Amino acid sequence: MNDLLSVENLTFENCHGKRWQRKGTKFTLGPVNFSIRAGETLAIVGANGSGKSLLAKLLVGLEQPDSGAIYLNERKLEQYDNKHRVLNIRMVFQNSNESLNPGITLSSILEEPLKLNTNLDSQARMRKVEQTLKLVGLLPEHRFFYRHMLSDGQRQRVALARAIILNPQVIVADEPFAALDPSVRSQTVNLLMELQRELGLGFIFISHNLGIVRHISDKILVMKQGKVVESGKTDVIFHWPKDEYTKKLVQAHQALISGQD
Amino acid sequence: MPRLNLYQEEFYPSPIQNTWKEFKENHAALMSLYCVIFFIFVMIFGPLLAPFDPLQQHIEFLLVPPAWDNNGDISHLFGTDGLGRDMLSRIIYGCRMTFGISLVLVIISMLIGVSLGAMAGMSKGLRSSVVNHLLDSIMAIPTLLIAIIIIAIVGTGLVNSMWAISLALIPQFIHQTRDIVRQKMKKxxxxAAQLDGAGKVHIFFNSILPNMAEMLVVQVTLALSVAILDISALGFLNLGAQAPSPELGALLSEGLASAYVAPWNIAMPGAAIFLMMMSINLVGDGLRSALRYRLLR
Structure with a gap:
């Protein structure tokens, strides 16, 4: 089976401040290598400021890498080929509250990607919006709602609906569960896994919660200060961590679980 | 027997409905809104309401006091001026002129200001900051002063004063729009819209404008009161509308000549300007607090 998305030697150098007032602070990401297949889940773990979100931005094309390449279905994603990227790699933001426009209804929010990227007429767009709302466990009537009428869990579902409405192949999620309380979190996790099974999505997500990571991911990428310190299958990493940093992470997680029981 | 309500209809107000609900709580602002609506009504149907032509001189009724005075005459409700012109008709036409012109000026400067401000807000770097600081320095000068300077260059007259005031109002709109656009661009x-592949124009019209509409309404009410004040001030100084035309400021300056004999000649146009300004300011204020509290709840 071929790789759905693969990343080779991706690097990025971030200088804080303007070019003419360059200061000492410099952040280098990478080189990053990984690949996932359809239906697989990759978790990116690491401390704050380790470049996880930056990696997500590079994947969806908000930032341009300095070197390296991203291949989707073994086809290289060019820098200016945004259409192809938009249709196939979609992002879910950390704070679903912020990522939904407060001034327009859900149907306009969900219609926007369809308007911009497909040739559907307005009726077909509406049908698609209704279908997608049902798919994420909301009602078709929710399309008349505004953001402030929804609960946090519902907002996260809408954010997810927005991501899957274009039938993408990969979803990149930046801490999608961080802002949710435990019951809604597990609902969302289950919803995601269900959708992944149904649609055969490749799913890349960033999380601090190693419990969720262990539960849903097939592979793990551990990052520290912009470098990938360890990557591999979830089971392998949780049972036989090689790197010092990974060992600490896993130990902390184990301590937390045994403390709970 | 009380009616059983089996199906509870859930009502979810839109942001605009929420604002209206908050606005209704403020009685002063609501009354002012009715007042503004009354002025708009007068502005549209003025010629049908006015009993006389504003320029017609009634030789037999010179300086007649208002109807409630002992010497007053019911055919001239607000009295007449030194040339025997009916005050009520002149004020109706004056409101029509002052209010209508201000409204048109504000709409024009809003369109220009918002489009320039949007461009400034969406662009980055040196160009944007040049626009910003240049505008900030212009904003430090009162609009009336800018208008007078422009009139000193192009000459007096109503049309010139209109140009001057709309030019003086534009920087405020640019500044506000630029601020909001910059603020929203970080959201x-x-x-997410960028990730959908939206261009700058699309982002402005679909993502930013729906959230900006309410701020614009507030800014428009403020600009409207400034425009009315400036138009009548220029009319009063004989820089704007010239003598026979029934503009409220020009009416005031004409009435000033006979202020001791016929104080109603300055009281009436003054009261009209006062009422207009107060209602518009209160509506603006009510809208602003309604928007703020709507966001809090």
């Missing part, structure tokens, strides 16, 4: 939903 995640704009980022």
């Amino acid at each position: 995640e939903y704009v980022l």
Whole structure:
């Protein structure tokens, strides 16, 4: 089976401040290598400021890498080929509250990607919006709602609906569960896994919660200060961590679980 | 027997409905809104309401006091001026002129200001900051002063004063729009729209404008009161509308000549300007607090 998305030697150098007032602070990401297949889940773990979100931005094309390449279905994603990227790699933001426009209804929010990227007429767009709302466990009537009428869990579902409405192949999620309380979190996790099974999505997500990571991911990428310190299958990493940093992470997680029981 | 309500209809107000609900709580603002609506009504149907032509001189009724005075005459409700012109008709036409011209000027400068401000807000770097600081320095000068300077260059007259005032109003709109656009551009939903492949124009009209409409309404009411004040001030100084035309400021300056004999000649246009300004300011204020509290709840 071929790789759905693969990343080779991706690097990025971030200088804080303007070019003419360059200061000492410099952040280098990478080189990053990984690949996932359809239906697989990759978790990116690491401390704050380790470049996880930056990696997500590079994947969806908000930032341009300095070197390296991203291949989707073994086809290289060019820098200016945004259409192809938009249709196939979609992002879910950390704070679903912020990522939904407060001034327009859900149907306009969900219609926007369809308007911009497909040739559907307005009726077909509406049908698609209704279908997608049902798919994420909301009602078709929710399309008349505004953001402030929804609960946090519902907002996260809408954010997810927005991501899957274009039938993408990969979803990149930046801490999608961080802002949710435990019951809604597990609902969302289950919803995601269900959708992944149904649609055969490749799913890349960033999380601090190693419990969720262990539960849903097939592979793990551990990052520290912009470098990938360890990557591999979830089971392998949780049972036989090689790197010092990974060992600490896993130990902390184990301590937390045994403390709970 | 009380009616059983089996199906509870859930009502979810839109942001605009929420604002209206908050606005209704403020009685002063609501009354002012009715007042503004009354002025708009007068502005549209003025010629049908006015009993006489504003320029017609009634030789037999010179300086007649208002109807409630002992010497007053019911055919001239607000009295007449030194040339025997009916005050009520002149004020109706004056409101029509002052209010209508201000409204047109504000709409024009809003369109220009918002489009320039949007361009400034969406662009980055040196160009944007040049626009910003240049405008800030212009904003430090009162609009009336800018208008007078422009009139000193192009000459007096109503049309010239209109140009001057709309030019003086534009910087405020640019500044406000630029601020809001910059602020919204940092939001995640704009980022999400960018990821949908939206261009700058699309982002402005679909993501930013729906959230900006309310701020614009507030800014428009403020600009409207400034425009009315400036138009009548220029008319009063004989820089704007010239003598026979029934503009409220020009009426005031004409009435000033006979202020001791016929104080109603300055009281009436003054009261009209006062009422207009107060209602518009109160509506603006009510809208602003309604928007603020709507966001809090």
